[in-house]
Amino acid sequence: MRLAVMKERRADEARVAATPETVKKLIALGNTVAVEAGAGLTAxxxxxxxxxxxxxxxxxxxxxxxxxxxxLKVRAPLASGEEGPDELALIPRGALLIATMSADKDSVARLAAAGVDAAAMELLPRTTRAQSMDILSSQANLAGYRAVIEAASAFDKGFPMLMTAAGTIPAANVLVMGAGVAGLQAIATARRLGGRVSATDVRPAAKEEIKSLGASFVGYEDEESKAAQTSGGYAKAMSPEFLAKQAEVVAAAIAKMDIVVCTALVQGRRAPILVTEAMVASMKPGSVVVDIASDAGGNCALTKPGERVVTENGVIILGWRNWPARIPAAASSLYARNLLTFLTTFWDKDSSKPALPAEDDLVRGVMLTRGGQVVHPNFAAG
Incomplete structure (x- = not known):
């Protein structure tokens, strides 16, 4: 089996889908591996x-x-009409494409028409069995870390309390919004840097997780918040009434913060607006908002995806796209291991190729197309 590792050509993408470590293991499975020249340079x-x-x-x-x-790719292949070569047209019919697809019905239809068997790794069910191949978790972990590092760089004061002969610099007050994988890593990183950290999340399990990392919990709690989590561990969309009460509590906290890190996402939807213009206006000059939900529109009303914004009152808003790609070496290493684990889990040693049983819950979760047909229920016609 020939396995190809492609160079990423989409804007703001610095990761690569395989590393020398995983290439060795892919070859050990019986593959020949071809890496496009320059594929790993940005990582x-x-x-x-x-x-x-x-x-x-x-x-x-x-x-x-x-x-x-x-x-193997990080992002979906370029298709006809997109800027760059038509990568999809170059993929042989019947090939298995494994990537982060960010799919919609049109793109899935194109994959089916091209005869590509496409696996969208971001759709992997979040089960115990899938943890070692969960690209969302591995990449979000690094995004949370990078968000705090960039916040510290943009902040014009010290992160920890600094006691000097000339006086004391107080520790930065940090609020992390959303305590999923990215948020928990942001909390831990901010704590390691010496910040005074608090966090908020609507999910009932988040309060104890926040406290276990040494941060204080900020939030409104009622009967609705007790059922604010899906069976897959994602936050549910909340009612306008709950969000209004939550916003009151959060607004009072934000006015006291030096750094706000936004990480809240709702699966399959635009990121919820959690930091309003009024909240940003209440913050001190030199404060920093880091919005790692920017690819989904952002949690801050003033975020401009892909840009650094300085508001009239001097608040810095970092809305960079693709936060994991801002730490590309580490992100590539973990992403490549996720893909390797997926392949080895379904590798048939006798035929030296992957066997992907349609009835398997993980396969059913990720496969978009197969044999020229759309097979994922989210994208099937009708």
Missing amino acids: GIPDSAYAEAGAEIAPDAAAALSGAGIV
């Missing part, structure tokens, strides 16, 4: 490192994909 991995691991270095996408039965 600090030169072509020579892949070659030393046993990979063929292909000069371009067409050469890498020629005869490939498996294709």
